[in-house]
Amino acid sequence: MREALPWREPVPLDATMGEPRARGRFGEYGGRYAPESLVEACREVDEAFREAWADPGFRGALARLLAVHVGRPTPLTPVHRLSEALGVQLYLKREDLTHTGSHKINNVLGQALLAIRMGRRRLIAETGAGQHGVATATAAALLGLEATVFMGERDIERQALNVFRMRMLGAEVVPVTTGSRTLKDATSEAMRHWVGATGDSHYCIGSVVGPDPYPWMVREFQRIIGDEARGQCAAELRTGVPDYVVACVGGGSNAAGTFAGFADTPARLVGVEAEGGAGAARGRLGVLHGCRSLFLQDDDGQITQAHSIAAGLDYPGVGPEHAHLRDLGRARYVTVTDDEAVGAAVRLARTEGIVPALESAHALAWVIRAAGDGDLPAGSTVLMTLSGRGDKDVSTLKELL
Amino acid sequence: MTDPTLTAGAVERHLRARRDTGRGLLMPYVTAGITPGWTDYLRAFAAAGADAIEVGLPFSDPTLDGVTIQQASETALARGASTRRILADLSGMPDLGVPLVVSTYYNLVLHDGPETFCAALRRAGVGGLIVPDLPVHEADELTDVAAATGIELVLLASPATPQPRLAEISCRSRGFVYAVSLMGTTGERTALAASAAELTERIRRVTDRPVLLGFGISTPDQAREARRHADGVVVGAAVMRRVLDGAGPDDLRAFLATLRQALDQECDQPR
Numbered sequence: 001m002r003e004a005l006p007w008r009e010p011v012p013l014d015a016t017m018g019e020p021r022a023r024g025r026f027g028e029y030g031g032r033y034a035p036e037s038l039v040e041a042c043r044e045v046d047e048a049f050r051e052a053w054a055d056p057g058f059r060g061a062l063a064r065l066l067a068v069h070v071g072r073p074t075p076l077t078p079v080h081r082l083s084e085a086l087g088v089q090l091y092l093k094r095e096d097l098t099h100t101g102s103h104k105i106n107n108v109l110g111q112a113l114l115a116i117r118m119g120r121r122r123l124i125a126e127t128g129a130g131q132h133g134v135a136t137a138t139a140a141a142l143l144g145l146e147a148t149v150f151m152g153e154r155d156i157e158r159q160a161l162n163v164f165r166m167r168m169l170g171a172e173v174v175p176v177t178t179g180s181r182t183l184k185d186a187t188s189e190a191m192r193h194w195v196g197a198t199g200d201s202h203y204c205i206g207s208v209v210g211p212d213p214y215p216w217m218v219r220e221f222q223r224i225i226g227d228e229a230r231g232q233c234a235a236e237l238r239t240g241v242p243d244y245v246v247a248c249v250g251g252g253s254n255a256a257g258t259f260a261g262f263a264d265t266p267a268r269l270v271g272v273e274a275e276g277g278a279g280a281a282r283g284r285l286g287v288l289h290g291c292r293s294l295f296l297q298d299d300d301g302q303i304t305q306a307h308s309i310a311a312g313l314d315y316p317g318v319g320p321e322h323a324h325l326r327d328l329g330r331a332r333y334v335t336v337t338d339d340e341a342v343g344a345a346v347r348l349a350r351t352e353g354i355v356p357a358l359e360s361a362h363a364l365a366w367v368i369r370a371a372g373d374g375d376l377p378a379g380s381t382v383l384m385t386l387s388g389r390g391d392k393d394v395s396t397l398k399e400l401l
Numbered sequence: 402m403t404d405p406t407l408t409a410g411a412v413e414r415h416l417r418a419r420r421d422t423g424r425g426l427l428m429p430y431v432t433a434g435i436t437p438g439w440t441d442y443l444r445a446f447a448a449a450g451a452d453a454i455e456v457g458l459p460f461s462d463p464t465l466d467g468v469t470i471q472q473a474s475e476t477a478l479a480r481g482a483s484t485r486r487i488l489a490d491l492s493g494m495p496d497l498g499v500p501l502v503v504s505t506y507y508n509l510v511l512h513d514g515p516e517t518f519c520a521a522l523r524r525a526g527v528g529g530l531i532v533p534d535l536p537v538h539e540a541d542e543l544t545d546v547a548a549a550t551g552i553e554l555v556l557l558a559s560p561a562t563p564q565p566r567l568a569e570i571s572c573r574s575r576g577f578v579y580a581v582s583l584m585g586t587t588g589e590r591t592a593l594a595a596s597a598a599e600l601t602e603r604i605r606r607v608t609d610r611p612v613l614l615g616f617g618i619s620t621p622d623q624a625r626e627a628r629r630h631a632d633g634v635v636v637g638a639a640v641m642r643r644v645l646d647g648a649g650p651d652d653l654r655a656f657l658a659t660l661r662q663a664l665d666q667e668c669d670q671p672r
Contacts, residue, residue, distance in 0.1 A: 023538065023539075031539055032536065032538065032539065033507060033534050033535065033536070033539055034534065034536060035464070035465045035533050035534055035536070035557070035559075036533075036536050036537075036556075036557045036558060036559040036561075036562060036570075036581065037465075037559040037560070037561055037581060037584055037585075038561075039536050039538075039559075039561070039562070039566075040559075040561040040562065040563065041561070178471055178475070179461070179462070179475075184462065185462075188462050188463075188464045191464050192464060192465070192466075192467070192586045195465070195584060195585055195586060196584055196585040196586070198561065198584065199584075284512075285511060286508045286511055286512065287506070287507045287508045287511055287534065288462055288464075288508060289462075289464065290534075292511075295508070297508070297512065300483040300484060300485070300512075301484070301508055301509045301511075301512030301513070302460065302461040302478060303461045303462050303508065304461075
């Protein structure tokens with residue numbers, strides 16, 4: 001069984017995205033800034049994950065689910081017409097083709113199996129765009145767990161399709177009516193709920209944020225994106241490794257998973273944030289939702305509200321490992337506007353027949369802009385993770401187009 | 402072991418002295434900046450017999466607070482409350498004769514940097530600091546700075562805390578040990594949680610520092626019951642719900658007097 005697994009051996013740590021240092025640190029970021037009532041629960045998750053990740057039985061069970069239920073490996077698609085127009089060679093890692101339609105399912109199945117291993121009967125999750133909520137609801141249904149998903153009222157309005165999908169899958173969707181009524185507040189509410197439910201519930205965080213071990217664990221569950229793409233690029237590209245590896249960044253889970261496959265190569269890593277939610281590009285050192293990282297704040301230290309057309313990027317911070325990669329200069333973080341993202345989504349639809357999620361369209365928007373202004377030299381090979389499909393955004397786009 | 406009263410800070414000495422007279426300790430909470438004349442609440446608390454006062458610096462994302470204190474924080478921030486303005490308000494007050502203990506989330510401490518933040522608290526006459534999202538294993542960055550500035554950093558203990566860790570928390574906490582009575586967020590509850598008694602007993606096994614029970618304590622009956630286990634109580638959401646409903650300092654003084662009376666009655670009973 002073991003030799004059939006698509007995993008590589010873990011790489012050693014420095015800038016190559018291995019295990020975090022003691023106390024869950026990525027450089028000065030990370031840590032476990034949880035209320036005392038959650039510290040023991042975090043320790044239990046950490047212990048269980050370390051055991052599970054070293055257990056071929058656990059990895060085998062996860063690999064099987066990813067193969068037969070999610071449809072992995074996902075293809076690497078060369079986009080010929082768009083590449084020709086841009087003057088670069090662009091390849092898309094197609095996470096939009098996974099079951100449930102985004103990369104979120106990779107992490108959720110890992111955490112759901114972990115929850116079962118820990119004897120938990122219920123998954124708690126926060127969701128922005130609803131993709132992580134749908135993935136959580138799906139994993140819960142598949143594995144016989146209960147699911148409670150917290151979602152900001154504003155996101156419930158703009159992602160109605162995903163709300164219906166979650167309920168159809170049997171999950172309870174709890175509207176969050178505080179603050180900006182988006183992902184930040186849904187995360188706060190999920191944490192509050194977890195404090196009172198640690199005995200029977202696992203908090204299934206959807207991004208590379210939160211208290212240690214979540215940023216590391218979620219990246220490990222997502223590194224299958226980068227590991228697969230590394231192998232596919234080796235087979236497909238003349239150079240073996242792409243010149244650029246690009247992904248969108250909200251909290252940063254698809255980017256972390258993608259980068260993890262290329263951190264020890266010469267590929268240049270680019271994370272693309274929403275103009276109004278640029279934690280890595282414009283955040284200041286802070287602590288929120290259990291970790292020390294970069295967050296958008298005002299002059300008094302209050303966290304400011306993010307604004308993005310893509311609900312999944314509407315988060316005022318970024319995962320601690322991204323903050324560290326930024327400081328090291330190993331990855332670069334750039335921003336694009338709502339309009340650029342919408343334009344990129346339409347262009348991909350019309351030149352390649354692929355309707356991307358608005359989150360993923362941000363990554364493409366940077367590729368288009370950078371190819372145009374020479375930031376991406378002509379002839380470069382570019383791997384971009386297309387993190388999700390755009391069905392959920394159709395009503396948003398309908399109002400704009 | 403050296404006499405703890407020799408090394409204890411001013412907040413702890415004050416609380417120990419009052420406890421040692423057999424008095425049940427009362428620490429009411431107010432979200433700073435909630436109304437234009439919010440410091441009047443502090444005067445009312447002191448007049449009602451508070452033994453310490455918790456002053457909450459509102460934060461945009463209070464992840465350990467229930468709806469009442471979330472709403473209070475949002476109201477205060479919407480009024481323009483900030484650490485700077487709140488500490489300026491405190492600096493302008495006469496000494497109330499009871500220690501002030503600030504509580505807030507770690508982002509606000511990090512924003513100015515622990516040294517600047519603690520120094521500003523000290524200048525405003527604050528004696529203690531509670532940071533609910535700074536657990537003991539992350540506290541090194543703040544403990545020494547706080548101690549050097551004369552700010553007593555109060556650590557929290559929870560029903561989920563294992564015993565060896567509870568010993569570390571009790572040992573490193575200054576001022577008192579904040580015992581979180583239940584597995585949940587702040588907010589009023591109908592009864593004192595069963596976990597309160599067990600947690601307090603476990604803390605008592607490892608320290609003789611004052612132990613205050615908080616989270617969910619909302620009525621005189623609950624305060625009386627809490628007093629049977631702990632040295633006193635923290636009352637937050639029950640105060641702030643009244644403030645949000647429009648209660649003024651005199652109303653709060655009357656409410657806290659009922660809690661004071663309950664705690665005093667309980668200490669008349671043989672323990």
